Amino acid sequence: MNQNWVRTSLAVVLASAVLVSACAEKHSDGEDGEEGSSRLPTAPSGTTTTSTPTTPTTPTTPTPAPTASVAFTQDIKPIVAGCVRCHSNFSTYPGMMSVVIAGSASSRLVVKTQPGGSMYNYLPADRATNASLIKQWVVAGAPENR
DSSP: OOHHHHHHHHHHHHHHHHHHHHHHHHTTOBOTTSTTBOOOOOOOTTOOOOOOOOOOOOOOOOOOOOOOSSOIIIIIHHHTGGGGGTOGGGGSHHHHGGGOOTTOTTSHHHHHHSTTSTTGGGSOSSHHHHHHHHHHHHHTTOOSOO
16 A cells, blocks of 8 residues: 555544544533533433543644645656646646546546556556556645645
8 A cells, every 4th residue: 555645544534533622622611501511411300310520631732734745746747747748738737737626536637547547558657656646646635735
C-alpha cells in the first residue's frame, strides 16, 4: 500500500477525531438551562434515577491540518511534462484543472491515466506509480502546492 496514502488517511482520521472531541467538549460544559448543558434530565416525580459520574476530558490542542502529500507543481507537473506536446493545457495548474474534478476518483484525468486507460501507456517511467500519484492527487483535492 502506498505510504503517502496511508499517512494522508491517518492524518484525516486523527484530524476528524480531534474535531469530534472538540465538538463534544463544547456541548458538555454549559450551565443550568443553557444550550449544551451537561445536566441529566430529571426523573418524573416519585421515581429515582442513578447516574454514573464521568471523568472530565482534558482540553486538546487542535493539530494543524496536514500538508498535501502530493501537489501539482512538485509532483504531477513533472509526470505530465511529456503530455504537453498534445495537451498544452497541462503545463499550468488552471489548464490541468480543466480535466480534473477535485476529490473525485472518476475524474477524466484519473480514468484515462489508470491501467487500461487510453493515456496510461503514455505515462513516463514507472507507469503504475505515476498513475497512482495522479489518482492520489485528484482524490486528495488536487492541491496546487504543498
